[in-house]
Amino acid sequence: MNFLNKKLQEISKLKSGVKRLTLTDYRNYKSLRINAEISPIIITGENGSGKTNILEAISFLTPGRGLRSSKLSDIKRIRSSEEINGLNTENAWSVAADILKNDEEISIGTAVQRVVRENTEDDDFHKFDRRIVKINQQKITQQSELGKYISAIWITPQMDRLFSGGPQPRRSFLDRLVYAFDLEHAKRTANFEHLYRQWFQLLKSGNRDVHWLQSIESDMASLGVAIAAARREQIARLNTFIENEPDDIFPDIRIELDGTVEKMLDTEPAIKAEDFYAENLAGQRNNVLYNDSVDGVNRTDFKVFLKKKNMPAELCSTGEQKALLISIILAQTKCQILNKGFTPVLLLDEVTTHLDDQKRDALLQKIYDLQLQAWITSTEESNFSLLQNKAQYFKIKDGKLF
Ligand SMILES: Nc1ncnc2c1ncn2[C@@H]1O[C@H](COP(=O)(O)OP(=O)(O)O)[C@@H](O)[C@H]1O
Ligand SMILES: [Mg+2]
Numbered sequence: 001m002n003f004l005n006k007k008l009q010e011i012s013k014l015k016s017g018v019k020r021l022t023l024t025d026y027r028n029y030k031s032l033r034i035n036a037e038i039s040p041i042i043i044t045g046e047n048g049s050g051k052t053n054i055l056e057a058i059s060f061l062t063p064g065r066g067l068r069s070s071k072l073s074d075i076k077r078i079r080s081s082e083e084i085n086g087l088n089t090e091n092a093w094s095v096a097a098d099i100l101k102n103d104e105e106i107s108i109g110t111a112v113q114r115v116v117r118e119n120t121e122d123d124d125f126h127k128f129d130r131r132i133v134k135i136n137q138q139k140i141t142q143q144s145e146l147g148k149y150i151s152a153i154w155i156t157p158q159m160d161r162l163f164s165g166g167p168q169p170r171r172s173f174l175d176r177l178v179y180a181f182d183l184e185h186a187k188r189t190a191n192f193e194h195l196y197r198q199w200f201q202l203l204k205s206g207n208r209d210v211h212w213l214q215s216i217e218s219d220m221a222s223l224g225v226a227i228a229a230a231r232r233e234q235i236a237r238l239n240t241f242i243e244n245e246p247d248d249i250f251p252d253i254r255i256e257l258d259g260t261v262e263k264m265l266d267t268e269p270a271i272k273a274e275d276f277y278a279e280n281l282a283g284q285r286n287n288v289l290y291n292d293s294v295d296g297v298n299r300t301d302f303k304v305f306l307k308k309k310n311m312p313a314e315l316c317s318t319g320e321q322k323a324l325l326i327s328i329i330l331a332q333t334k335c336q337i338l339n340k341g342f343t344p345v346l347l348l349d350e351v352t353t354h355l356d357d358q359k360r361d362a363l364l365q366k367i368y369d370l371q372l373q374a375w376i377t378s379t380e381e382s383n384f385s386l387l388q389n390k391a392q393y394f395k396i397k398d399g400k401l402f
Contacts, residue, residue, distance in 0.1 A: 017373025
């Protein structure tokens with residue numbers, strides 16, 4: 001056994017993942033409790049039975065808006081009019097879990113909280129939903145804290161179009177790869193977006209307070225360069241890993257970042273790049289006025305190539321694209337295990353779709369060998385005959401597990 005596999009096994013021997021999961025008023029589930037005993041966990045059921053909902057709930061144990069990027073208010077279980085009849089209480093969703101991190105048990109709870117803020121100027125009430133998170137019953141203020149205890153990597157059917165569709169989902173995907181390694185990255189991207197909106201609105205409103213604008217541009221530039229540097233580091237890490245540890249079944253790939261600020265860092269030290277980026281933003285103030293796009297880390301994209309054929313991913317077949325995506329995910333998973341010292345949870349929604357039998361079985365075998373926790377959904381139980389009694393099986397019907 002090579003050094004890499006030995007190291008991976010040493011880490012995954014200490015178990016990490018979700019042990020118990022409890023959903024309350026979560027989408028189609030009034031209340032659901034799952035005990036995970038062995039991995040992989042295979043969830044089967046008809047379309048619309050609630051398979052993805054379970055994976056989504058697990059993704060809410062990590063920072064962000066879950067694997068569907070949902071509005072928090074959409075998750076609360078919609079009750080039938082019969083059920084509401086006579087009740088004057090609102091329901092609220094929550095996800096609670098006991099998780100293991102290297103055999104240590106930790107409890108995580110997350111729920112939504114309605115915040116009502118009084119706006120004194122027009123006596124109006126401003127309402128919004130906020131996600132609250134508790135770790136071992138203690139409320140935490142930064143969701144990024146969760147990353148110290150649990151990490152999840154997911155593949156969903158929407159991602160079948162990751163390479164051929166628009167850049168936004170690709171950029172989010174890229175940033176998720178980064179913040180698994182660099183918890184600050186989530187904060188930086190959120191702060192950058194906040195500043196960008198502020199800058200945009202200021203310019204739109206016709207405000208030409210140069211000092212104010214310059215100060216925002218300078219903050220955007222320093223955050224932007226940090227974001228670009230972290231993205232570069234992660235892509236380099238994955239490319240090097242794939243180069244040194246090619247997979248025997250899933251294709252060799254090369255990932256190329258495509259962004260002006262990222263490119264600038266090829267030749268300029270960070271401090272210079274910040275100055276250039278700030279100047280660059282100042283030079284684009286009119287773009288906002290004329291509704292032209294603004295260049296910078298908000299536009300960064302990446303391209304994936306199938307190395308053997310030097311073929312860009314978007315020109316590959318659907319099945320090939322799925323295999324490329326799995327190559328990225330497998331490399332990311334292994335890098336994460338080595339770097340963070342605990343295994344991530346894999347959430348693989350309908351992952352077997354578009355894969356030929358050989359690749360499907362190879363993927364299942366690799367997941368099994370890695371001994372990490374994987375939650376896999378499918379409409380067909382027959383997809384998993386390779387695993388037989390080496391997996392835990394659940395069937396869902398009418399919001400209940402069997
Ligand atoms: N807020 C909600 N309240 C109740 N049911 C919901 C809510 N949001 C989605 N659903 C239901 O959940 C089901 C979809 O579950 P999903 O997990 O996507 O199914 P699948 O098993 O196909 O993955 C749909 O039937 C949908 O109507
Ligand atoms: Mg689904």
